[in-house]
Amino acid sequence: MHIPDGYLSPSTCAVTYAAAAPFWFVAMRRVRRRMQGRAVPMLAMTSAFSFVVMMFNLPIPGGTTAHAVGMGLAAILLGPWAGLLAISVALMIQALFFGDGGITAFGANAFNMAIVGCFVAHVTYRLAAGNAASTALRRTVAAGLSGYVAINAAALSAAVEFGIQPMLFTAADGTPLYAPYSLAVAVPAMMAAHLTVAGAAEAIVTGGVVGYLQRSHPELLVGREDGSRRSPRALWAGLGALMVASPLGLLATGIAWGEWGTHDFADAGVREQIAGASGGIAPPGDVPTGLARIADLWQAPIPDYAPSFLHSESLGYVLSAIVGVGLVILTCALVSWFAARRAPTGAA
Amino acid sequence: MGEQSFLAHSHGRNASYAERIVGGLAGALDHALEAETFASRRGLLQALDPRTKLACLMALAVTAVSVHSLIVLVALLAFVCVVALGSRVPLRRLWKQVGLPVFLFTGPIALPAIFLVAGPAIAHLPVLGWPISRTGLRSAAFLLLRAQTSAGLCLLLILTTPWPHVLKAMRFFRMPVVLVVILGMTHRYAFTLLETAHRMIEARQVRTLGRLSPRERRRLAGESAGVLFARALAMSTDIHQAMIARGYRGEVRLIESFRFRKRDASAFATCAVVVAGALVFGR
Numbered sequence: 001m002h003i004p005d006g007y008l009s010p011s012t013c014a015v016t017y018a019a020a021a022p023f024w025f026v027a028m029r030r031v032r033r034r035m036q037g038r039a040v041p042m043l044a045m046t047s048a049f050s051f052v053v054m055m056f057n058l059p060i061p062g063g064t065t066a067h068a069v070g071m072g073l074a075a076i077l078l079g080p081w082a083g084l085l086a087i088s089v090a091l092m093i094q095a096l097f098f099g100d101g102g103i104t105a106f107g108a109n110a111f112n113m114a115i116v117g118c119f120v121a122h123v124t125y126r127l128a129a130g131n132a133a134s135t136a137l138r139r140t141v142a143a144g145l146s147g148y149v150a151i152n153a154a155a156l157s158a159a160v161e162f163g164i165q166p167m168l169f170t171a172a173d174g175t176p177l178y179a180p181y182s183l184a185v186a187v188p189a190m191m192a193a194h195l196t197v198a199g200a201a202e203a204i205v206t207g208g209v210v211g212y213l214q215r216s217h218p219e220l221l222v223g224r225e226d227g228s229r230r231s232p233r234a235l236w237a238g239l240g241a242l243m244v245a246s247p248l249g250l251l252a253t254g255i256a257w258g259e260w261g262t263h264d265f266a267d268a269g270v271r272e273q274i275a276g277a278s279g280g281i282a283p284p285g286d287v288p289t290g291l292a293r294i295a296d297l298w299q300a301p302i303p304d305y306a307p308s309f310l311h312s313e314s315l316g317y318v319l320s321a322i323v324g325v326g327l328v329i330l331t332c333a334l335v336s337w338f339a340a341r342r343a344p345t346g347a348a
Numbered sequence: 349m350g351e352q353s354f355l356a357h358s359h360g361r362n363a364s365y366a367e368r369i370v371g372g373l374a375g376a377l378d379h380a381l382e383a384e385t386f387a388s389r390r391g392l393l394q395a396l397d398p399r400t401k402l403a404c405l406m407a408l409a410v411t412a413v414s415v416h417s418l419i420v421l422v423a424l425l426a427f428v429c430v431v432a433l434g435s436r437v438p439l440r441r442l443w444k445q446v447g448l449p450v451f452l453f454t455g456p457i458a459l460p461a462i463f464l465v466a467g468p469a470i471a472h473l474p475v476l477g478w479p480i481s482r483t484g485l486r487s488a489a490f491l492l493l494r495a496q497t498s499a500g501l502c503l504l505l506i507l508t509t510p511w512p513h514v515l516k517a518m519r520f521f522r523m524p525v526v527l528v529v530i531l532g533m534t535h536r537y538a539f540t541l542l543e544t545a546h547r548m549i550e551a552r553q554v555r556t557l558g559r560l561s562p563r564e565r566r567r568l569a570g571e572s573a574g575v576l577f578a579r580a581l582a583m584s585t586d587i588h589q590a591m592i593a594r595g596y597r598g599e600v601r602l603i604e605s606f607r608f609r610k611r612d613a614s615a616f617a618t619c620a621v622v623v624a625g626a627l628v629f630g631r
Binding site: 007009010028030040043052090092098103166171174175177179181205209213217 | 369370383409410412416420427449454458465483486487490496497499506524529530535537538541545568570574575581583584585591615
């Protein structure tokens, strides 16, 4: 999981540093505001704890051992913003002092484990734990699940970073200059290890520590989700801005790779585009039989984000965005309503 | 740690679970002590300003990741070895802490590329008959050499520079002061926690007869981590109160007392020549 130097190109490293920077900036501001003077010792101790926890190798069912990263724990116990800072600091010390993870790849490691990991763990834990009491067994299970999902999300992110290297960075003779395996190899290889061994280690440590704290220090599990009770006004404003900006998609030309329709195989121009985007490999002359069989099983009510009664493409995009967001909100509301009806009010 | 790292994995397979954890924790403590010993020796890198070392070694690491020539990468690795010898870091240590871990971690990742990367076959694996491609070999060599060179540079920085000096040098390069302080405290208290964990696991080990079942071992690890977290939080409160008692009001200041000398300018010039040469010949 800790990507060493040399696996990612300098431009990939620069992009991941740039992607991580706003998260570090916002996290630092939020944590300083929330913890005031306590931020420094609190973050230092949690980073030190994450660092030490990574040295605990665990026996995994099946006979092997693995260590946890602690991203699930950091997100649950500190909240995602403070958690991402704590894990980033631990990763930097590991990279610089212990050579575990590269210096040029530090941005990628922090993006995968600290940012993706902490936020996925936070969301998974909140969804799975619901309103259960702090000592409920459901919280222990939710903690284990959040660790498991978080490390797999981080591994998927790393696998994608590995997998795009041979597509983008090769020598003139075709030699891959960095991680040599394509997405078709990198993703299954990474996920096989993390869905089984590493995921189990993260789940055991996260669930085990939360279980222990429920018995010995339940107060540590209460009220640590920073930002969870903030007004969602900014979120709604951002969502509205994104909906208004949705016609920007019209600026993109061509068809997204893999989103071809049956009629695209007969169009010479589109065939050329497909070949160009597929490394020069021409698409088959006829529509693949599987695609032809199932392509018409479902007809979208708003095909290509353009309702037939609207003559403006831009307006069609905005309307599609509103309908899509509305459907997502409705689905979430229904799921929350069912979960609230089924959730126990006390300890499980 | 189960990944590529400077820590030696010396504990045997027959060691008990607790012994293996203790071995890992002790390895981290030993690495820190040895780093301090090397940093206090007289040598090429030890004589330089930490800011010079940080800037030069980072520039060389980025160069190692950027060049597209195996010959240039071999030359960079040779340069790292020469600098290590000049800094009184034995090549055996470089091999033990960088060479071997990189081979053990990156080797198994790089090896299949020899067969999986498409390209003209230059030989076939005996018995199995798998084709060994030229591009696959080159690709595996790139991965190994880049990882070796960058990790070697990082180890040289850590073995020849006390950690507080590395942090002060980071501050010079405009890293936020709060982050520098957190990094310094994390480093210091990571070792305090390592010692706590070491004592905790060792105490458990001497009270344990026979071998623990996998379930008991998982429980031991989970509970030990829980105890550590609770202690870490308690310690953070104590530290905060101690900081307030010493006048801390949320603002952090560091004393910066580095001196840039002629030898630092020479080191900068040498590094610039090596980086420029590598980038020109490594295109």
